[in-house]
Amino acid sequence: MKKIDLVYQTMLAELGQRSMDAAWTADFPPEGRFQRVVVKERSYWYFDLPDGSGGKSRRYVGPAEDDEITRRVETHQRQKDDLLARRRMVSSLTREGGMIAPDTMSGAIVEALASGGLFRLRGVLIGTVAFQTYAGLLGVRLPAAAILTGDADIAQDYAISREVEDTLPPIVDLLQNVDPSFRPVPHRSGSIASSAFQNATGYRVEFLTSNRGSNGYIDQPASMPALGGASADPLRFLDFLIKDPLRTILLHKSGVPVTVPDPARYAVHKMIVATRRRTDGLSAVKRDKDIRQAEVLFEALYETRRASDFAIVFEEAWQRGPAWQEALQKAANSMLSAEGQDALNRIRRQGNMEIGLDPPEDIPLGT
Template sequence: MTDLPLAYQNLAADYIQKTHDDGGALRGSVYQQAKGNVENIFVKMPVGAGRKSLYIGPALQKETQAKVEAIKHASERARARRKDLSILNKVGVLSTHSYAGRVLDAMAYHGLFRNGAILVGTLAYQCYPLLLGCTLPSTQLATDDADLVAASLAIKADDGIDMLSILKDADPSFEPIPELDGRAKPSRFRSRIGFVVDLLTPTRTRGEKQPLELQGLDAGAMSLQYLAWLIDLSSPAALPYGSGIPVYVPRPERYAVHKLIISQKRAHTITKTSKDLAQAKALIEVVERTRPGLIADELLDAQAQGKQGWSDPIVKAMKAIWPDGSWQTRPEFEEFVDAL
């Protein structure tokens, strides 16, 4: 893990900002098509794995010509961002795998992130090198799933289409994974190659029926503890894929502490626990170096939430990461240790 030279940190910050500035802009190949005696303008915009043809207007109208100019400028800006990412690739900022990129691109195109979706899990972790201006361990970047948190059950796409239709823009082979209750809306979707999209949402009441319904997406979402805390005050970020995908992710310091907790809650595989611990350790070290004090703040905030479900798993995770006990003398953990 190394900090990028200042010029590249600025380039990374610029990439994020411009990705969000252009988040809803049309771009792509402009073409004309006649209907009767009228020439109409369309744009083929890249979305997910394909292109969508969108109507712009009659060719001779000034408003249409202004839109065409805007599309051309947006396309030029997208090409410039792709070049910027290529430069950042050369200094160690890795691009997201193309398949995951296409899936997230389809979600962004339909407005899920503008409308309250938060990206979590390993794909969120892939956004942190740009956000923090550093490199992170590449061994933790492989993933075969995408975890999306719906901050509100009222989340919907800009055009009102359902979740399965959104995913089919990325790969037509996506299908819902049936829930145990056959009447429940699906909260998980899987493509033919095995890539899984999980829809999640914060727990609202104990014992609530799973999954909760996302009516606007004709889907469900599994409610999980800790998610409300994790996504509080999430950060705008860019998934490093092509010209950038504008997303929102948990603040890196909160993501790190959340991973400490979750690593001790997983009941299924050692691999996932190891990944959680590795990501937490990497982010703790980077954040403490670049943003001193924030890890300490999040540890104290988590500690204030409770002991059994919060402080205790954090301590267990720290013992797993630093089995020699050195975590107890690290400056960023000092206040947390003193309060145990």
């Protein structure tokens, strides 16, 4: 797997810092004030902004235990936003550096949601649009066949949405500012709530959340107070995927700061969800892409010396019980290609050695 030149990896880091500074200044102008608030014995940062009539509006910022957020609060000041320079950096990274820009629609949608506050409210970009950012995060060139998409998937933890006491502007308005043809998709349960939105060309934006236990929640949209009127579909295994997400940059226009799953978690999660898809129609196409993306990440994580990261999250998934073990075994034994099985064997063997686990003999691969 070809690595991206260090010059461009360094440029991405610089772009990320500049883009995050610009987004921070837009969200939290100098005339406002940060406040530390304790909610259920945990400390969070909020931002109070005068509303011009003697009152104030309050925005959620994030947990006080997040060192990056706290550092920015402590050094809050207006940052110079060099928009043109950042656009040139994005162009260099995608045209010369081997990194990946999203398609125009995906980029515009994520930009609109980010500007509305999605990632400030701890939303996580998942699916193929998130996968596209891993070229920059891992410093490797990703194959084009693994990055094509026609949708955008967004996740938010249910408890976070209930507790932040802040919300996006109406989701319909944000999406229609990108394309006026976006409309809510009727939910399969018959509920009046919508967790998905689609435009006239079939591009779909879907909101997901972690399942809260009983399978009775699976077919019902969850009310998400922070999502601007959108609900979210509860999804098994999603809590594993969005645990400890990473900040990075989506290479659209001048760079859009986003939050994405850890790539090791993404790879393990794709193995699991591939086993839950049907074997016909569009579901089969998505299953094949799940497996291809997982295989690409096995190789990329191994080549970039992140085998221990993979071994840790694989072991975490394995310890979650028989249903998880069955899914991982099924994916490994009957869904991966021969090359994918070899890559999985290699990264697990190396990763287990690095973290002090026994060699991975529990799953008989190569069959």
